[in-house]
Amino acid sequence: MDALGATQRRGFGQTLRRDLWWVQPVVVFLGLSAFVVYATWAALQGDHYRFGPYLSPFYSPELFGDPLHAWLGAKPSWYPGWLIFSPAIFILWAPGGFRLTCYYYRGAYYKAFWADPPSCSVGEPRQRYRGERSFPLILQNVHRYFLYLALVFLVILAHDAWDAMWFDGKFGIGVGTLVLTTNVILLGGYTLGCHSLRHLVGGFMDRLSRSPVRRQAYACVSCLNAAHMKWAWMSLFWVAFSDLYVRLCAMGVWKDWRIL
Numbered sequence: 001m002d003a004l005g006a007t008q009r010r011g012f013g014q015t016l017r018r019d020l021w022w023v024q025p026v027v028v029f030l031g032l033s034a035f036v037v038y039a040t041w042a043a044l045q046g047d048h049y050r051f052g053p054y055l056s057p058f059y060s061p062e063l064f065g066d067p068l069h070a071w072l073g074a075k076p077s078w079y080p081g082w083l084i085f086s087p088a089i090f091i092l093w094a095p096g097g098f099r100l101t102c103y104y105y106r107g108a109y110y111k112a113f114w115a116d117p118p119s120c121s122v123g124e125p126r127q128r129y130r131g132e133r134s135f136p137l138i139l140q141n142v143h144r145y146f147l148y149l150a151l152v153f154l155v156i157l158a159h160d161a162w163d164a165m166w167f168d169g170k171f172g173i174g175v176g177t178l179v180l181t182t183n184v185i186l187l188g189g190y191t192l193g194c195h196s197l198r199h200l201v202g203g204f205m206d207r208l209s210r211s212p213v214r215r216q217a218y219a220c221v222s223c224l225n226a227a228h229m230k231w232a233w234m235s236l237f238w239v240a241f242s243d244l245y246v247r248l249c250a251m252g253v254w255k256d257w258r259i260l
């Protein structure tokens with residue numbers, strides 16, 4: 001009997017494992033649920049997303065919104081009147097899609113949200129394995145296209161971090177500057193360690209040794225990729241915290257301390 005056959009015969013949750021295998025899916029379930037609830041709430045507020053030179057990453061780039069800052073001006077006339085307006089609605093599908101289709105997150109939320117399987121070598125609640133070769137999960141293959149968008153977002157957020165160093169035209173550093181800069185660094189570690197990027201920069205080649213530049217790029221991406229899960233969680237937590245920081249400063253709840 002092969003290993004797969006043995007797994008298929010187990011009932012839901014049955015396993016020979018003696019470790020606390022259920023802890024990780026429970027933590028993933030709670031962590032991702034908390035993020036989705038907060039991110040959805042924050043994205044629908046449409047307010048308190050800017051404080052001085054700081055812009056919440058949930059609202060960047062601001063395509064439509066504040067006429068003074070938005071790239072394309074105020075709320076467009078074609079926007080449906082019955083729909084809540086928030087600048088975040090126009091953009092969050094891109095980083096959201098990037099995370100949703102990430103190879104790491106897929107493995108994590110398949111286990112945590114629909115127990116497919118709950119963990120390695122643990123019985124699952126269904127008999128048939130269809131994998132990602134049929135609809136709808138075959139759509140996960142769009143990940144490489146979300147990567148292109150994520151790289152653009154990274155540049156924009158890096159520019160936001162630069163903007164966060166200028167207070168009324170004068171250079172300075174506040175706690176918010178550090179928060180937004182850390183956000184770019186963590187998102188950079190996550191995005192630049194993407195499995196699709198690893199393939200793109202050199203993984204597709206048969207003989208990487210013939211291209212020194214690609215070999216170096218592949219080594220860099222592989223280095224980040226080795227800790228992809230850690231980058232994924234740190235950047236997820238920090239992007240939400242960055243929004244919270246800007247939001248609470250804009251609401252007058254927190255004071256932004258100036259360091260320089």
Ligand code: FES
Pocket residue numbers: 098102103104105143147190191193194195196197228
């Ligand atoms: S695989 Fe995780 S971001 Fe691409």
